[in-house]
Amino acid sequence: MRAHEAGALHGDIGNRGPAWLRTPVDVNDLVPQLWPRNVARGTGGALRVAGLDVRDLAAEFGTPVYVLDEDDLRTRAREFRDAFPDADVYYAGKAFLCRAVVRMIAEEGLFLDVCSGGELATALSAGMEPARIGFHGNNKSVAELTRAVDAGVGRIIVDSFAEIDRLTALARERGVRPKVLVRVTVGVEAHTHEFIATAHEDQKFGFSLAGGAAAAAAFKILDEDVLELRGLHSHIGSQIFDASGFEVSARRVLALQAQIRDARGVELPELDLGGGFGIAYTTQDDPAAPHELAKRLRKIVDGECAAENLAVPHLSIEPGRAIVGPAVFTLYEVGTVKDVDGIRTYVSVDGGMSDNIRTALYDASYSATVANRTSAAEPMLARVVGKHCESGDIVVKDEFLPADVQPGDLVAVPGTGAYCRSMASNYNHVPRPPVVAVRDGRARLIVRRETEDDLLALDVG
Known part of the structure; x- marks a missing residue:
């Protein structure tokens, strides 16, 4: 929602809800922090992105469509x-x-983190320098590790003793010495949804710090002396706004670093604090700018290293959502508008949970606006829903839209660059939408729309 806490509405709201529900809003407003930097309303009120009218984009590429503001993405990459x-x-x-x-982030001087064989294949096919790739994952197969080693991937973040054994055997066979980091589960539960808080002890990722597995993994790698242990890695969750979790994580990881030094006489040269930096999905979100994050994280690391009498290690971070999330919005066409006994108005669009599962999966909140025009109609509290046969097929739980919203209108949902296309599915055999990059008044297709022929091509029965 534009100015309110999304997700607070349940059941019969009518005129009996909190006062903010009855506060007049301007449904034509665009809150800058929610949108790509090159989005504004043009003549007639239609959204324009990098000089192009969204009505023209819809006519050329169809809906739904993910629209990427390329300059916005590049700017965010450079800022980090x-x-x-x-x-x-x-x-x-x-x-x-x-x-x-891949090419955009490489051109802006960033490294790349992948977590599957498919992501690695995409990176290599796009020409990413292998030495600038890091490989994550809690269950990397022998085939995936082999490809990473043979390609010369810069570092592999090991996640289990079985993986250490696989990679050690592979390194001996190939006569190489892969660089690795040990992923440490530090017991910090970030202020985030349970399913995306990845650092507390009861979860699938990494080696437990409290149970001693992280230290044992590091000692095993050092003692076998086949893999090159470069450092430790921690990741405490996603959509994080509070630096306190990073402070606790850094303290615990660097204490392990000191333990390794004291036990083996080795001071590991690298530290990766992961990512998870939050973005604004609604006006309730207040993300820190990259320079503020840098200042806070550097202060934390410097302070903890001084406390442990450690040399400050070379730092790595892993922003993903914070770079691509705000750079994309999804453009839909309204199909039906349905008032349900005065309780709620449902605005159905031509996509839904197949192109954005996050609302259903994480109870995520989004904002929306009518994109093809402005309106002088009264604001109407609506729920934007999809076309799938699922009652949980919700795109935006609650948003003020103009009361005259009608079939054929375009609705834009900002903040959909992260985990929407990458988690998209073919539920109900709905083809996945395309991704269109817009820059300097030109649009280019970077991921084409799936077709029914694509779906049937996999059906060999």
């Missing part, structure tokens, strides 16, 4: 690079990856 000049900034490809985005 410039804020962390002495660190390695790895773009977290799981947020959204395609060959065009």
Whole structure:
């Protein structure tokens, strides 16, 4: 929602809800922090992105369509690079990856983090320098590790003892010495949704710090002396706004670093604090700018290193959502508008949970606006829903839209660059939407729309 806490509405609201529900709003407003930087309303009130009218984009590419403001993405990548000049900034490809985005982040001087064989294949096919790729994942197969080693991937973040054994055997067979980091589960539960808080002990990622597994993994790698242990890695969750979690994480990881030094006489040269930096999906979100993040993280690391009498390690971070998330909006066409007994108005669009599962999966909140025009109609509290046969097929839980919204209108939902296309599905056999990059008044297709022929091509029965 534009100015209110999304997700607060349940059941019969009518005129009996909180006072903010009855506060007049301007449904034509665009809150800058929610939108790509080159989006504004043009003549007639239609949204324009990088000089192009969304009505023209819809006519050319159809709806739904993910619209990427390329300059916005590049600017955000540069902001992280410039804020962390002495660190390695790895773009977290799981947020959204395609060959065009690989080339964009490479051209802006970033490294790339991948977490599957498919993401690695995409990176290599786009020409990403293998030495600038990091490989994550809690269950990397022998085939995936082999490809990474043979390609010369710069570092592999090991996640289990079984993986250490696989990679050690592979390194001996190939006569190589892969660089690795040990992923440490530090017991910090970030202020985020349970399913995306990845650092507390009861979860699938990494080696437990409290249980001693992280230290044992590091000692095993050092003692076998086949893999090159470069450092430790921690990731505490996603959509994080509070630096306190990073402070606790850094303290615990650097304490382990000191333990390794004291036990083996080795001071590991690298530290990766992961990513998870939050973005604004609604006006309730207040993300920090990259330079502020850099200042806070550097202060934390410097302070903890001084406390442990450690040399300050070379730092890495992994922003994904914070770079691509705000750079994209999804453009839909309204199909039906349905008032349900005065309780709520449902605005159905031609996409839904197949192109954005996050609302259903994480109870995520989004904003929306009518994109093809402005309106003088009264604001109407609406729920934007999809076309799938699922009651949980919700795109935007609650948003003020003009009361005259009608079939054929275009609705734009900002902040959909991260984890929307990358988690898209073919539920109900709905083809996935295309991704269109817009820059300097030109639009280019970077991921084409799936077709029914694509779906049937996989059906060999």
